[in-house]
Amino acid sequence: MALGSPSGGASPPGSSPALVAEGLCLTWANGSQALNHCDLRLPGSGLWMLVGGNGSGKSTLLRLLAGLLEPSSGRVRLTLKPALVFQNPDHQLLLPSCGTDLQLGLAQDLAPEQRQGRLAAALAQVGLGGFEGRPIHTLSGGQKQRLAIAGALAGDASLLLLDEPTALLDPESQGEVLQLIDRLCHRPDRPLTALWITHRLEELDHCDAAAEMERGLIGPWQQGPALRRTIENRLPPLPAGRAGG
Ligand SMILES: Nc1ncnc2c1ncn2[C@@H]1O[C@H](COP(=O)(O)OP(=O)(O)O)[C@@H](O)[C@H]1O
Numbered sequence: 511m512a513l514g515s516p517s518g519g520a521s522p523p524g525s526s527p528a529l530v531a532e533g534l535c536l537t538w539a540n541g542s543q544a545l546n547h548c549d550l551r552l553p554g555s556g557l558w559m560l561v562g563g564n565g566s567g568k569s570t571l572l573r574l575l576a577g578l579l580e581p582s583s584g585r586v587r588l589t590l591k592p593a594l595v596f597q598n599p600d601h602q603l604l605l606p607s608c609g610t611d612l613q614l615g616l617a618q619d620l621a622p623e624q625r626q627g628r629l630a631a632a633l634a635q636v637g638l639g640g641f642e643g644r645p646i647h648t649l650s651g652g653q654k655q656r657l658a659i660a661g662a663l664a665g666d667a668s669l670l671l672l673d674e675p676t677a678l679l680d681p682e683s684q685g686e687v688l689q690l691i692d693r694l695c696h697r698p699d700r701p702l703t704a705l706w707i708t709h710r711l712e713e714l715d716h717c718d719a720a721a722e723m724e725r726g727l728i729g730p731w732q733q734g735p736a737l738r739r740t741i742e743n744r745l746p747p748l749p750a751g752r753a754g755g
């Protein structure tokens with residue numbers, strides 16, 4: 511992936527970019543500004559990551575892109591159906607079993623056998639094949655997060671907006687969720703577009719490109735490992751050991 515391509519107009523000829531946000535501003539009722547003429551462009555499928563400090567506007571941006579919030583000014587154009595995946599899957603899994611929960615996101619006009627097929631396919635794609643009847647409270651955190659992703663797939667979303675999806679997971683589940691999204695974004699048939707927010711710098715090594723968000727603005731797109739090094743070099747050194755102190 512060429513540097514800068516997510517914002518640099520590298521879409522294939524004749525196709526519309528997956529996502530364009532222009533001049534997004536969001537001012538809260540108390541007057542504080544979460545987004546300040548923020549621009550974002552994703553050309554198409556791939557795993558794109560955003561990193562930024564607390565309060566830099568990342569979650570607000572995803573909610574605007576998903577249509578859950580209206581910008582004070584600016585606009586969002588999507589050519590793909592979006593789905594949000596939250597940090598805590600318990601905030602989006604509502605019904606007691608995996609199958610019933612996924613039913614919620616399905617299009618209303620599907621015949622019963624189509625519904626079953628859609629559910630089974632979505633579960634299989636996230637490595638939860640045969641889990642239709644499993645009670646959600648018996649799932650691990652990583653399995654719950656993969657079920658939330660299955661919900662997006664069952665609902666035919668092709669733009670995943672993931673807000674620190676691994677923040678609450680153990681390292682093994684973290685790796686599984688990251689690999690799953692990476693695979694879905696690079697599969698030959700209908701690859702997904704994912705905008706992944708992270709605070710784990712090591713995750714930047716696995717994206718197609720990454721950008722830093724600061725004070726409601728997104729910086730230039732870079733290769734993930736390069737951005738990771740830039741941020742790590744900026745961090746204060748670890749406290750010196752007491753030996754010899
Ligand atoms: N509902 C709200 N009302 C007022 N301010 C908010 C609200 N939600 C978030 N903010 C503020 O907006 C800014 C951006 O928040 P957020 O998008 O959650 O940042 P991030 O996800 O990068 O940590 C922060 O200063 C936060 O305190």
Ligand SMILES: [Mg+2]
Pocket residue numbers: 568569570673
């Ligand atoms: Mg946030």
